[in-house]
Amino acid sequence: MTDLIPHIPSLHDDALAQRLQARIDSKTKPLGSLGQLEALMQRLGLILGSETPLLKQPQLMVFAGDHGLAARGVSAFPPDVTWQMVENFLAGGAAVSVLARQHGLALTVVDAGVRHDFAPRPGLIQAKVAPGTADALEQPAMTADQCATALGAGRELLATQPGNVLILGEMGIGNTSSAALLLARLADLPIADCVGRGTGLDNAQLARKTEILGQVLARHPQARSPLEALQAFGGFEIAMMVGAVLQAALERRVILVDGFITSSAILVAARLQPAVLERCVFAHRSNEQAHRLMLEQLQAQPLLDLGLRLGEGSGAALAWPLLESACRILVEMASFASAGVSERQS
Numbered sequence: 001m002t003d004l005i006p007h008i009p010s011l012h013d014d015a016l017a018q019r020l021q022a023r024i025d026s027k028t029k030p031l032g033s034l035g036q037l038e039a040l041m042q043r044l045g046l047i048l049g050s051e052t053p054l055l056k057q058p059q060l061m062v063f064a065g066d067h068g069l070a071a072r073g074v075s076a077f078p079p080d081v082t083w084q085m086v087e088n089f090l091a092g093g094a095a096v097s098v099l100a101r102q103h104g105l106a107l108t109v110v111d112a113g114v115r116h117d118f119a120p121r122p123g124l125i126q127a128k129v130a131p132g133t134a135d136a137l138e139q140p141a142m143t144a145d146q147c148a149t150a151l152g153a154g155r156e157l158l159a160t161q162p163g164n165v166l167i168l169g170e171m172g173i174g175n176t177s178s179a180a181l182l183l184a185r186l187a188d189l190p191i192a193d194c195v196g197r198g199t200g201l202d203n204a205q206l207a208r209k210t211e212i213l214g215q216v217l218a219r220h221p222q223a224r225s226p227l228e229a230l231q232a233f234g235g236f237e238i239a240m241m242v243g244a245v246l247q248a249a250l251e252r253r254v255i256l257v258d259g260f261i262t263s264s265a266i267l268v269a270a271r272l273q274p275a276v277l278e279r280c281v282f283a284h285r286s287n288e289q290a291h292r293l294m295l296e297q298l299q300a301q302p303l304l305d306l307g308l309r310l311g312e313g314s315g316a317a318l319a320w321p322l323l324e325s326a327c328r329i330l331v332e333m334a335s336f337a338s339a340g341v342s343e344r345q346s
C-alpha cells in the first residue's frame with residue numbers, strides 16, 4: 001500500500017516568495033489592498049513556480065460512490081439519488097453542471113463505486129471499485145485491496161488529465177457520515193462535534209446519525225492511521241479523491257477544494273503527505289457545521305463563506321474566477337513604474 005503514496009516535497013522557496021511579494025507590492029495599489037487575493041497570488045505563484053502563473057485547462061472532477069452505511073438512514077435522501085444525480089451531471093442539469101458551463105470548466109464524472117450500471121458516454125469515467133461500500137457498522141467499508149485499488153485508480157486517472165488545475169467535487173448519499181468519521185478519528189475529536197445535517201436532517205435524525213456514527217467509531221478502534229481510517233469509514237469516492245490529490249500534488253497542480261467531503265479527502269492526503277496542503281486552495285466554508293473544525297485542522301483560509309451546503313464541486317466552481325483574477329492581476333496589472341503613477345509619500 002505504501003508504494004501507492006508518493007513523497008510530496010515541500011514547495012518552500014524563499015527567493016520565489018520574495019519575488020512574488022515584490023511583484024504584488026509593485027502594482028498600482030496601496031500595499032496589501034487586495035487582501036486575501038494577495039495570499040492567493042502567492043500561493044498560485046509558488047505552486048506553479050512562477051511570478052506570472054498561468055492556469056491551464058482546469059479539470060472539474062466529480063467523484064461518485066455509494067455507501068453501505070446509507071441504508072441506516074444517516075441521510076435525508078435515499079441512496080438512489082447518487083446514481084440519479086450522476087445522470088443529472090451528465091445531462092448538464094445539476095448545479096455543478098451549470099457552473100462548469102458558465103466558467104468553461106471541463107466536467108468529468110468518475111464512477112468510483114456507484115450502485116448502478118451507467119451506459120458509457122463522454123464525460124463519464126468508469127472506475128468502479130465495487131457497487132458501493134460495505135456497512136461500516138458491520139465491517140470496514142472497504143477491504144485493504146479495495147482501498148489500494150481506489151487510491152491507485154485515482155492517481156492513474158489524474159495522470160491522464162490535461163492541465164495544471166484539479167477542481168474537486170463529489171456525489172454520494174451518506175458521504176457526510178464518512179467525512180465526519182474521518183475527521184473524528186484523524187483529529188481525535190468527539191463525534192458530536194464532527195457530525196452535521198448533511199442533506200437536511202432534523203434534530204431527531206441528527207441525534208440518530210450521531211449515535212450511529214459513535215457506534216461505527218467504537219466498532220473500529222484499531223483504525224487509527226490515515227489509510228486504516230479511510231478503509232474503515234470509506235467511501236470509494238473519497239479514497240479515489242485521495243489518490244487523485246496525491247498525484248495532482250506530485251505533478252504540482254493547483255488543487256481547488258470544495259466543501260466538507262472533498263476536505264475530508266484532503267485531510268487523509270495531508271496526514272499521509274503534509275506538503276499536499278501547500279498545493280491546495282480552499283474555495284469556501286460550507287454550512288455543514290463541522291467544516292469549520294475541518295478547516296482549522298487543515299489550517300485553511302477559505303475564500304468564500306456563502307452558506308453553501310451542496311457539495312458536487314459547486315463551491316469550488318463558484319470560487320474559480322477568483323483564481324483567474326489572482327493570476328491576471330499578477331500578469332497584467334501595471335506597476336507604479338510602468339504606469340508612471342506616484343508612490344506613497346511616507
Ligand SMILES: Cc1cc2ncn([C@H]3O[C@H](COP(=O)(O)O)[C@@H](O)[C@H]3O)c2cc1C
Pocket residue numbers: 074075076077081085170171172173174175176177197198199200310311312
Ligand atoms: C438532490 C441532491 C443533490 C446533491 N448534490 C450533492 N449532494 C450532497 O449530499 C450528499 C451528502 O449528504 P448526506 O450525507 O446527508 O447524504 C452528497 O451526495 C453530497 O454531494 C446532494 C444531495 C442531494 C439530495
Ligand SMILES: O=C(O)c1cccnc1
Pocket residue numbers: 176198199258259260261262286287288291308309310311312
Ligand atoms: O460541504 C459539503 O461538501 C456538503 C455539505 C452537505 C451536503 N453535501 C455536501
